[in-house]
Amino acid sequence: MTARLCDRNPTVAPEALIDEMVPPSTFDSVSFDSYIPDPAEPSQAEAVSKGRDFVARAGKVRGGRGGLFSRKKTGQGVGLYLDGGFGVGKTHLLASIYHSLPEPKAFATFVEVTHVVGALGFVNAVERLSQHTVLCIDEFELDDPGDTMLVSRLLTELTANGVSIAATSNTLPGQLGEGRFAAQDFLREIRKLSSVFETIRVDGPDYRHRDLPPAPDPRSDTELEEIAESTDGATLDDFDELCDHLSTLHPSKYKDLVNDVSLVCIRNVHAARDQSVALRMVVLADRLYDANIPVTVSGSKLDEIFTDEMLNGGYRKKYLRATSRLLALSRFAESAV
Template sequence: MSDSPIHLVDRSPRVSAEELLAGFRPSERFGEVSFDTYIPDPGQPSQEEAREALRGFAASVEAPSGGGFLGRLFGRRPARAAKAGIYLDGGFGVGKTHLLASLFHAVSGPKAFGTFVEYTNLVGALSFRKTVEALSGYRLVCIDEFELDDPGDTVLMSRLMRELSDAGVRLAATSNTLPGSLGEGRFAAQDFKREIQVLSDQFEVLRIDGEDYRHRGLPEAPEPLAADDLEASVAAAFPDASRVAVDDFPALVDHLSRVHPSRYRQLIEGLQGIVWRDVETITEQAVALRFVVLADRLYDKDLPIVSTGVPFDRVFTEEMMTGGYQKKYYRAVSRLTAMGREGLQRAAGPDREATAR
């Protein structure tokens, strides 16, 4: 770490409206996926059913339909995708984002792909009316990880979706069901339908069952490095120190309060790795929610993380993990664990890869 690495706390990006909108596309992780690259689990028939339903939905978006909005909404479409929108409900890591990104790639533009949080942040950055004006001319708007734990944001997004649908925009969304609710299968879908009352009968709801592929047969969270091992491990994991961001964790989470979440994508632009010293449990809800957004953007770019301090399954308090925002925190822990495991594997090298796992 002697080659003057980057520090995220030194970055304060400024982003124009045009740059924000240009960023509404699948991340590098899903930049080239397709329906053909999605491999359904043979033991979970709902995965193949969802893939075929989305193929039909993509065809319906591409199919010509005259008569203005009513023609687009009720005109000629494949019977399977007769509704204006499609909604994927399922647990963590079953491939919903892969399928949603495949839908995005299968449809010609203009189009947008972003997470629920990114759209709410877009409204915060541009205003509601300007966001509607910007997206109303799109053919397809994809909303990944629709969230129901913040009533204000949910109502905001419901209104946005209603206005976009009225403008003839086709919509697709995904959401996660909490691990304890996987057997119920209707929690997220029913709440989603209540919150988008006008659109509810226009959405086809698809349940995708399966196991989180990121953790199949793997431990929940790898142990962080000892402080004395950090420098050598970082040098082994990231030979090009000029593209690694090294930060003291407490200072980083404090810095996030001074950067609008809509700019977190630009905050980590150009990086190939992340190093955090002294990871600690976050105890304030507002701080934790900002950190969740950063974790999502890091996962989008598939950035390995090397860290010291507490393991990532302890970065949020027990109260947070069982409270109203637990879905966000479960997702963040799942993703941080995957990136942390990748960082340790790189630091360990091929001879110790099994140990790092």
């Protein structure tokens, strides 16, 4: 019988969460040297230069008698914020920063950072992370006032303790939270976040879809089942059942949910019924993309999960990023099966 994600209920020890804050395996070997700037986009070469400069400045914060990268704090942490569209290599640059600095260090998506703080408690999380040279935060975004207050406090505490912060996002710091909640009511906190970072814009087309055809057509249910049954490590789930199962799991468990899966097959895909379902699919898409797990489906195309209303709302950039990643994984599945 083909395995199902719906039958998995992973457990994650809270104290292990920080140890798991590392770049996705896709970025294990990346570096500043392996990032090839687009000659038509000068901002990309500038971003590489600013990334190298950030590494040098972050190292000096932890300098002292122990050498350039001593853990001894000699000043406040520095910040770098890489803003740009989808698929321009921001995560590549963020991982390059991570690899260029010494342990202890951490790399996580914004959502994962908030989950870690929630699991460990604020004081414990600050204490653990304050020993780090750098905290790299991918896909920085603020979805509600609680996140705004939490992250503002966290970064203020960490930078005061000498932790440098590097982040990527598709939204400029001054516009975080825009369209999702009454951002003006939390303007002081948002400005405090903005003051942590030097902002660098990274422009260019989405490399995941450069000169590529549109989303692959869905398979028939029969074909999908045959592929799942004949592929070692594949899973096969009904879309609605999978969405219901995701609602029972804390998002911090989604990474372990897809651990060791070789191919995700989803039957009867259709538009998400509401924002809660859609946002869980965003997190799942991120974890699948991080693990480079191909996805193939029946029903609707993967670029039809998020409705026009959703794509025109406050979470637009999240949904567009998830769509970009799911399409890349679906094309990967076309060549892998």
